[in-house]
Amino acid sequence: MWKKFLLVGFSLIPMAAFTGQAAGAGAGTMVSADAMQWQEIEPGSPMKITILWGDRNKGEYAMLLKMPAGFVAPIHAHTGDYHGTNLIGTWRHSFEGGEERTLPPGSYVFQPGMEMHGDACAGPEDCILFVHQHVKGDVIPKR
Incomplete structure (x- = not known):
């Protein structure tokens, strides 16, 4: 039994090393919430972002998006799909011509x-x- 366990365990080491390199492993990164560098998503916008990884202007990325209480964004689209999770506050999201929901923290x-x-x-x-x-981030206003 121990031989099987050790054989399987040792065979996973190269895979783990390769996966870590492919994911950009190296020195770890930790940033406390109070050290996040927030910037306007576009000049004059009340929404602010902080990029966690990637480059929003070039391709794959992740960010934190901060909307002030009471803010309502105009109807819009983005070229690519996005995945969003509410961390803080009460997010209201609506699909054009369809469902609208008020989403508490933890909602996706x-x-x-x-x-x-x-x-x-x-x-x-x-x-x-x-x-x-x-994909890169953009905003397409409703016409």
Whole structure:
């Protein structure tokens, strides 16, 4: 039994090393919440972002998105799909012509690319969302 356990364990070591390299392993990174560097998502916008990894202007990335309490974003779309998770506050998300939900912390949204939708921070506190896209980030306003 021990021989099988050791054989399987040792055979996984090269796989773990390869996977770590492929994922960009190296020196770890830790950033406390109070050290996050927030910037406007675009000049004059009340929404702020902090990039966690990747490059929003070039391709795959993840970010934290901060919406002030009471903020309602105009109906818009993005070229690519996104995955969003509410971390803080009360996020309201709607699909154009369809379902709208008020989402407490821990809630998840998959938003298909090129589909119009709305977002708002519906509660008394600011909202912070985790957003991940496999493509560069953009905003396409409703016409």
